[in-house]
Amino acid sequence: MNPNVKLARPEILTLQSYVYAAWDHRYERMHANENPWRAAGDNSLLGLNVYPESPATALHARLAELYGVALYQVLAGRGSDEGIDLLIRSFCRAGKDSIVICPPTFGFYRVAAEVQGAGVIEVPLLRSSSGFALNTDKLLQACKSNESVKLVFLCSPGNPPGNALNAAAMLNVCRELNGRALVVVDEAYIEFTGRPSFTNLLADHPNLVVLRTLSKAYALAGARCGTTIADAEIISVLARVIPPYAIPTSTVESVLEATAPEQRARIAEQIQTLISERGRLAEALRQCALIRHVFPSDANFLLVECSDADAVFNAARSVGLVVRDQRKQPQCGNCLRITIGTPEQNKRLLQGIRDAEKKSQVSA
Numbered sequence: 392m393n394p395n396v397k398l399a400r401p402e403i404l405t406l407q408s409y410v411y412a413a414w415d416h417r418y419e420r421m422h423a424n425e426n427p428w429r430a431a432g433d434n435s436l437l438g439l440n441v442y443p444e445s446p447a448t449a450l451h452a453r454l455a456e457l458y459g460v461a462l463y464q465v466l467a468g469r470g471s472d473e474g475i476d477l478l479i480r481s482f483c484r485a486g487k488d489s490i491v492i493c494p495p496t497f498g499f500y501r502v503a504a505e506v507q508g509a510g511v512i513e514v515p516l517l518r519s520s521s522g523f524a525l526n527t528d529k530l531l532q533a534c535k536s537n538e539s540v541k542l543v544f545l546c547s548p549g550n551p552p553g554n555a556l557n558a559a560a561m562l563n564v565c566r567e568l569n570g571r572a573l574v575v576v577d578e579a580y581i582e583f584t585g586r587p588s589f590t591n592l593l594a595d596h597p598n599l600v601v602l603r604t605l606s607k608a609y610a611l612a613g614a615r616c617g618t619t620i621a622d623a624e625i626i627s628v629l630a631r632v633i634p635p636y637a638i639p640t641s642t643v644e645s646v647l648e649a650t651a652p653e654q655r656a657r658i659a660e661q662i663q664t665l666i667s668e669r670g671r672l673a674e675a676l677r678q679c680a681l682i683r684h685v686f687p688s689d690a691n692f693l694l695v696e697c698s699d700a701d702a703v704f705n706a707a708r709s710v711g712l713v714v715r716d717q718r719k720q721p722q723c724g725n726c727l728r729i730t731i732g733t734p735e736q737n738k739r740l741l742q743g744i745r746d747a748e749k750k751s752q753v754s755a
């Protein structure tokens with residue numbers, strides 16, 4: 392047995408799961424109170440009038456194949472947001488347990504913890520001009536001195552930092568916390584790094600959980616499909632908590648189509664274009680007077696420290712683009728986050744910033 396399963400809330404471990412109307416393709420359905428006719432405009436293969444297959448076997452098989460793991464190691468959710476939420480709801484008792492986050496980081500970890508009534512312990516990343524790094528000693532100290540810690544969220548590449556964390560440091564955290572806490576490595580942007588996924592290490596680290604998403608590299612943010620990947624026993628805990636029929640038919644069908652083997656070359660090419668645009672945009676932004684520093688990025692965005700963040704924000708708007716203000720994130724004063732767009736969008740953004748620079752020189 393995986394000793395980390397006992398970290399889950401006791402009432403979840405003994406929960407009687409909801410019994411849903413299972414699929415049996417030999418029969419026509421008169422067991423789920425569905426409508427026998429399709430709705431207008433329903434072009435789905437399965438029919439939106441019937442509940443989707445639950446669990447979504449074909450979808451899970453595709454995700455397992457895509458991520459190179461076994462079927463029993465994956466659980467699909469509505470975005471990796473749902474994976475985050477399920478982990479916190481399954482492992483953190485309200486008012487008693489906590490998660491650890493390393494700011495600046497993805498905001499939903501905190502929100503999901505607060506909704507659940509779980510505590511949030513912060514161990515800030517260490518900032519330098521070459522990016523943000525884990526403070527491993529402080530992180531381990533925070534976890535080991537506090538029995539309430541059930542989940543540690545490591546975002547790599549980080550959002551908003553952009554750089555990937557040191558793999559050896561993350562593994563060390565995982566090893567040290569085995570049996571005490573789950574270590575959740577959020578790899579939302581891993582496809583842009585060229586680095587191997589932590590899924591390769593699952594067999595040796597029973598407390599490791601990896602989050603992947605189709606929202607970024609696979610261009611399916613609107614389909615809402617993320618995957619939690621972990622040891623089978625941890626996945627079966629989360630599967631008790633996810634609502635029945637969680638993944639809509641339209642999501643299943645779009646994912647199966649968009650990630651089919653014949654689409655992979657196109658997806659890889661698009662990722663390569665975004666990576667080369669990232670390099671080109673970073674270099675050009677470094678030449679801009681309004682930009683003080685461009686952080687190294689392994690993701691599909693750049694974190695930039697501006698000499699005047701409002702001026703850069705408004706320059707983007709003046710050419711019809713919106714970038715993300717990160718000034719409220721710790722250690723990100725004067726910082727904006729810029730998603731890598733099409734070559735045309737990136738060029739337009741640079742033009743907007745250069746025009747703003749010229750205007751400010753004229754008025755100075």
Ligand SMILES: Cc1ncc(COP(=O)(O)O)c(C=O)c1O
Nearest residue numbers: 470471472497550579604606617
């Ligand atoms: C680090 C990180 N994790 C998770 C998510 C959520 O992604 P999804 O669309 O899969 O819910 C995001 C979204 O921006 C993210 O940046």
